[in-house]
Amino acid sequence: MTPDNTIRVGEYIVIQKQNYRKLHKFNKPDSCINIGRDSVNLTGIEGCRFHSVFKLIPKGGKRTKEFSVQLTEEAGDLKDEIDVKTSGTDNRNIIDDGQSQKLSYSEIEELRNDAKKASDIVETLISNSNTFSNKTEFSQEKYLRKKEKKYFEYVQILKPNLRMISEIMYKLEPGKIQNIRIDTLSQIITAVNIQSEGVHLLYDSGSNGLLAAALLSAIGESNDGKLIHMHPGNMSQKQALLAMNYKEEQSSRCVSVNIYSVLRQYYQGCDIHDTNEKTDHNTMKRKAESPVIQSKIPKLEENLEENTETKPDTEEKAVDNSKTKENDGKPKEFKKPKWHFENITAAELLKGKVDSLVIACKEDPQNLFDELMQFVKPGRPFAIYYTVAEPLQKMYMNLKIRSNVAALKVTCNWMRNYQVLPDRTHPEVMMNGASGFLLTGYVLK
Template sequence: MSNETIKIGEYIVIQKQNYRKLHKFNKPDSSINLGRDSVNLKGIEGCPYFSVFKLVPKTNKKNRDYTVELADEAVNLKDEIDIKESGNDNRNIIDDGRSQKLTAAEIDTLRSDSYKASDIVETLISNSKTFHNKTEFSQDKYLKKKEKKYFEYFQVLKPNLRIISEVMYKLEPGKIQNLRIDTLSQIITLANVQSEGNHMLYDSGSNGLMAAALLSVIGSQTNGKLVHMHPGNMSQKQALLAMNLPEEQMNRCISVNVYSALRQFYQGCDTNNVVSEETESNSSEPNKKILKRISDDDIVESVAKKRKQDQDNEDNDAAEAVDADKQRENKKPKWHFDNIAASEIMQGKMDSLVIVCKEDPLNIFNELVTFVKPGRPFVVYYSVAEPLQQLFVALKSKSNVAALKLTCNWLRNYQVLPERTHPEVTMNTSSGFLLSGYILK
């Protein structure tokens, strides 16, 4: 049950109606901005995920500063407001800005004094000259607009891949290379990502979303590994960290710089501290001078003493060398050991290859395809079609791949309501293109 409660240091998702926001809950009294409202989250720690909280004004609603209290459920305006009559059409309604009897100052005062949002909206409706003449659909649209403005509840959701993907895509799809949740599912299917096996990912700009998707499939109680390659000094991991995965599962993802990992694989690295010949010769000079000064009768004894002394010096030097090696090992950065771990996995070949890039995918594919086992799949994602078309033509002329397929992901959202089902007016239908196939040799 501890995994199902809100804890300090984890990512949470705040949902207020259709608006969602990803937030790292670092402190018990941390604050978050929901639109123009500033909300102090003190009191949500330890509550179960998917709990509903009510916004409570600190002083008055005009300041837009709120605290929270646990609520049983969110109350909708339509459930509290009883509309008894509606018109047949809106032809005789003129929007001249004078249909509301209350002034702006009176509405502000009403908002500050009223405890419930339904009281505010009911007062606005009673002072409207045209509301009861509107059609049922128009009245419903008006209530939704006011509910969005005065809604006083929010819910804390537990992050998962679908929620994180939808939040990031809606916020700014360009930062995740227009990756939608349906595209992620297709990539996982085409790459045949499973809990067992080693998988390679090259990602240069999905904000960790692709790594989060692959690692969520691999799981924690398995032997699978994910080699996550990236072009920069640090990998993008926001989506991966937002999943709140256990440490055991996070350790199955090895994030390495692509150039450092390839250099480690092809060249290796000498980590032993070897004493140079010059140092050895310099250290023996004092012993030679001492031997020249002693008499012939003492040569045997001196030689014996010297051998014992040299043996002791060698033992001391060996111990110091071991200590020095341990100190150097401790001082080496984490990426050094990550490169070694990734290189060892790459030597055993990979079970799939996924490329999500902003660069020309041809050179990246040619460099990484050598690490994939024969008969294993690959998937290359790009936000536009032209680079994948060039890669498709280039691979068609080679004999090391088969079953090439270039597909487009297109999705159209629909509003589904009684007598009002139609495509959404504004939407982003693009989610990139996929080139998939299998490695032959």
């Protein structure tokens, strides 16, 4: 068995080139990944340790954008390799007229083809620059960082963790994870006091599995911890959850279920997916105790019909299997899909009540909370996340007059990034300040 800190096929990895990071599933030993405009073949990284550094080797000459990788000791630092001897006191007399570089474009391209490393290219550019020696020390450093970014020839393979995945997804497209930043994620985990024991309930309608990954990480590998991951669609979003590369022992603690299907299972003791039972629609509607379920019956059945058509273990497939005869002439029994047993497992866990409730939704949070709070044990916390404040403010006023909740609080996380450099410490000019709002409290009864 390979150690956990070894790069293995079939798992997710994080590829870092300077400050740029990309999440990638390493499906096969010779897989390729695009880093900017470059295509990098990952042949040779399998079996290496995480945090290993690889040098990019051009394929078919320097002009190509295709690279292979070669294991190396460490990445070179351009600033350390180039010795800058003189610098100016200010940049007021420097005129950017496009004529400061003596080398032509064709000569620079030829230099790139002949040079063995990036420092050789940059040193030649500096020696042929009319203005570099007159720039201030800060301007020279900025120039070197800019050239290093252009000619940097190393990548590092990192092991995914929750912070990396959160930052990558937030930087790539925050709307796909409901603008949940890493600081908001930590506040949610703290507010509901996630522990390694007990049962925890999550309703998530669009964080790409980030919340489920965070809560499961907090639960850990305990034998007693369970996470019920409810979602509104046919299939749950699990990219972040899968990217954590959890072992089967830990990933099995997360039970992903459709919210309408599991509530039907809870109230009526049967799943309408079950092809062995024929339940009359009016009878099911009359038995259902939940107002939300009653209002969702037509939509629920429509969703479940679509679910049956799209899932691999469909009712139609089960019927086809039933036509196959065993050697003794008896028909085979239906092979029930995985979600059928997950619904049963989740319903049984809900009967024993849960120790915390987390809701991160795009729908009206009030109806969801009213339906799910009955499954929370008295004295246990809840946290509701929403991208804007108004629904939570309205919900706060509605809950304030009730006697079954306490310690209500609406908060907004606002984190500011700072550039910290000698004599140049200031907030970053460009940053996204939106990370949603939280309504937290405790269920009393």
